[in-house]
Amino acid sequence: MTELPPKPNRDELTERASRVRVLVFDVDGVLTDGGLYYGDGGEVMKRFDVKDGHGLVMARHAGLRTAILTARSSSIVETRGRELGVSLILQGRKDKTAGFRELLTQLSVAPEECAYMGDDVNDLGPLGLAGLSACPADAAPEVRQEVHYIARNRGGHGAARELVELCLRATGQWEATVQHMKAPEALQAVKL
Template sequence: MVTEAPSKPGKEELTSRAARVRLLVFDVDGVLTDGGLYYGAQGELMKRFDVKDGHALVMARLSGLPAAVLTARTSSIVEVRGRELGLAAVLQGRRDKGAALEELLQQLGVSPEACAYMGDDHNDLAPLSRVGLAACPADAVPEVRQEVHFVTQSPGGRGAARELVELCLKASGRWDDAVGLMRGADGRGAQRVEQTPYSR
C-alpha cells in the first residue's frame, strides 16, 4: 500500500513556523558536513565544514538565535567546531536522537514548537517529528524529505544550514540587523565579532 506524502506548508505557514524558532539544532554528518569521513591509521582525521554555514551560525548567535548540534557519532573535530562557532550545546554519541532532543530542550528551556531541527537520514526522523520547524538538505534520504516542512536547495555541508538560518532570521525580522552586526554597521558589530569565536 502506497501512502501519500504529506504536502509541504505554503510560504505563509513556513514563515510563521520560522518566526517562532528560538533554537536551531543540526545533525552533523551530511548536514553541517558533506557526509564524507576521512580516516587515517589513528582513526578519523578530518571533516569538511562549509564556511558559509559557519558564518550564518555566527550571525544567528549574535542576533540572539542560538544553535546546537546533535549527532550519533563522537568526534573531537565536532567539539572544536562547536567552540569556534559558540554553539549553545554539542551533544555527541546520542543514538536516541528523539530523547536527546527532549533533554536539550529542557536544558535550554525551549519548547518543541520553538525549535528547528535539520537532519538528513532515518535516525533524524524522531527529532524531526517533534519540532515546530523540521528541515533537511536537498540530498537527504527520501523518507526524510517527505516528512519535513522545509527542504533546502543546497546539499548537506554546502550551504544547507545557511538556508535555514536565513529563513528564520528573515521570518523574525532580524536579518538586516544580523547583516549589520557582521559589517560592524552600528559601530559595535565589528568589535563584537572580533571578541567571539568566528567561522573563518
C-alpha cells in the same frame, strides 16, 4: 518514487520559523558533506562549510541559540562547535529522539520553539517533534517526505545557513544582522 506530500505554504513556513528560538543541527550530512576521513588512528577530518559556520554565528548575534545533536562522537565536532559559539553539543546520541528531549530540557525550550535539520532516517524522531523541521537537498527520501522545509543546498554546502536565514527573515532580523556583521568589531571576534 512516491510523490512528496505538500509542504507548508509560505505563510505557514514563516509562522513556524518566527517561533524558533533554538536551531538544532545534525552533523554528518548537514553541517558536513557527510564524508568521513580516517587515518591509522581513526577519524581525522570532516569538511565543514564556512557559509554554514557564518550562518550559525549570525544566528547567535541575532539572539538565537544553536545546538548540535549527533549520533557519532568526535573531538572535531567539539572544536568546531566551540569555534562557532554553539550553545549545546550533544554527541554520541544514537537515540536522537531521546537526545532531542534532553536538549529541550537542558535549554529550557519547547519543541515548537526549535528548528531541527537532519538528513537521514535516524533524524525522523527529532524532525517529527520540532516546530520547524528541515533537511538539506540531498537528504534521504524518507526525510524529504516528512520535513516542513527542504533546503536548496546540499549538506555541508550551505543548507544550514539557509535555515538560519529563513528564521532570521521570518522574525525581521535578517537585515539588521547583516548590518551588524559589516561592523569591523563584529568581524574581529568571528571564527568561521
